[in-house]
Amino acid sequence: MGDHIVKITLAAILALSALGLGSTQAAAQDDPAPGSGDLDTVSIKSASGDTLSLQQKSTQTEALKITDGIYQATGFGNSFLVVTDEGNVVIDTSLPQNAAGHKKLLDAVSNKVPEYIIATHAHGDHVGGIPLWRGKDTQVIAQENSVEFLHYQKRLSGFFALRNSAQFGLDIARPDVGDAYPGNFEADIPATILFDDKYEFKLGGLTFVVESAPAETLDALTVWIPEKSTVFVGDLIYESFPNIYTLRGTKPRWALDYAQSIDDVLLLNAEIMIPSHGEAIKGTDAVREALTKYRDAILYVHDATVAGMNAGKDVHSLMEEIKLPPELALPEQYGTVKWTVRGIYDGYAGWFDGNPSSILSIKPNASNISLVKMAGGPDAVVTQAEALFGKGDDLSALSLAESVLSVDPKHKPAWAVRLKILQKLHKASANFNEAGWLGYGIRQSKKALAE
Ligand SMILES: [Zn+2]
Structure with missing residues (x-):
């Protein structure tokens, strides 16, 4: 990495994305807050160093066919269309500002109003296009923790607007929403079907197994289509060490959730794994290899942090000490090991550092x-x-x-x-x-x- 052009491109992508990120609230036009959504994902070069996984202004002229009946519109947050004889399923809908372009590309494949929309989690770059796609009979499926997640985002919309405007270079005045009390449980909830652990349905000879897979958020889910040996994994894995602690502020993300969710995907032995950012991975060996390395890197950092905590070490020493071994090294263009160590430490222990002076409000x-x-x-x-x-x-x-x-x-x-x-x-x-x-x-x- 370190390619300045790539960096500038990414900054632009992120800035543009954050501007439009009111997620479902903005799309429903009842949330004026720019950047109040939760932007979380990555647009980076591949490990080989020569391709951008994501594009800000798509140059895509037709939907990418991943396999028979499964198509991708690529963007900051890909959108996917699964076509069956009895109707279509849309998985993730990208940002509001990308959604129309994605819909156009996928409509060219099949323009039926989808029977189902599945959001892999409630971040703005996955749910932004739901209002555009849904028809009056469309079922929208989400994991039930999305309800609290959307409320939480709305509750802290002023805070997130400030953080996002700082992080993504938006020199905007303090948004109005920051001065208003947004309510504790005031978010719009787009889902019509909420599930706890698993939800399964059949359509046109395909089985859709929608399963809770907490990672970036507690509402994250995977979609497994056994007839196509294909799994959609949302943001469970992308081409960087995960953003287990995010600088713009969010509730703790649990390293062991990632590991467990990845284990669950490994059990499927999928031939095709489709992340919502970047490119699909094809071949059972390649899928297994990518997931295993990702899980092991996360577990390595988690376990080393816990060992250090148990040994009485302070967080800053562990941030310095803990490094991934070469065989588990992942690019750190988005999440980093250092921030993750601190995120794990503070996630478990909270703010008190064990020094009596720290409780005296100095x-x-x-x-x-x-x-x-x-x-x-x-x-x-x-x-x-x-x-x-x-x-x-x-x-x-x-x-x-x-x-x-x-x-x-x-x-x-x-x-x-x-x-x-x-x-x-x-x-x-x-x-x-x-x-x-x-x-x-x-x-x-x-x-x-x-x-
Ligand atoms: Zn995302």
Whole structure:
């Protein structure tokens, strides 16, 4: 990775996506919040390094035939059409702004109103097109945890709007929704069929086994069509280490859920595995290999974190220590091992770090006023930050700049050195989420310097 063009493309994709992400609420036009949906997935180069798995403005002219009767419209969130003699099934519907294009491509294959729509989970890049696809008799199938998930997204829509606008580079004013109380249980629920563990139906000689497979979200599901030895896995696996902790903020995602859900898919011995981002994997060996490696990488990080917790180690030491062995290495363009270690640690233990001082509500920067003064004042500290930056110790330099800014938020030399450091880190970053937040820091610094 590290290809700057790819990175810019991705930033654009993510920015565009986040803008339109009101998921079902936006589509129902009762949620004015830009970016209030939960964007979560990845658009990255393949392991071979030469293809983008996702496209922002699709150049696709006809639907991709994955196998007989199964077609894909590719995008930020693929949409799938399964055609049978008795009617069609749509699996995932992409973002609202992609949905019309996807529908057009898939309508060219068969334009019947679908009998069923199945959402692999309630993220905006999977449910965005439901209103466009559904007819009055269409059944919409979702796992029952989607109800709380959609309520939770709506409940915190102001928070997510701010986080998404920062992370995806949307310099928008604080959205109106942030000042409003959105209600605790006010989301629109598109599903007509909700299930707990498993839901099965037959259509046109095909069996659709829809099964709970929690991972990114608790409502995640897989769709298994045994007659075609094909499984749709949503976002259970994609071409990066998973985003088990997401910087834009979300409830904990459980590593062991991923492992269990992947195990369940492995039992199917599928010949074709279709993820909702990226390309289908064909061949039982290739499917098994991809799933096994993914599961083992997740379990490795989980188990090492738990071992470290039991050994009394602190989260920061474990973030430094835990690395995937070469045979399990996955690209980290989206999720990272470090954030996952912290996500697992804090997911299990919460915010208290075992230091009695931490329960006394001492603010993180409380000592900086004294320390910066003792060090000779803000200018002296910035001089030291510059010196460290010159020696390549970017993180120590950044830490000093932040210390000064915590004491004096208008200290322009501190903003200037912070800007330089963040720009350097941004240029070197090969992770989209990290690059997004570094970009936010850069814009913040520039704004402070211009004031
Ligand atoms: Zn997704």
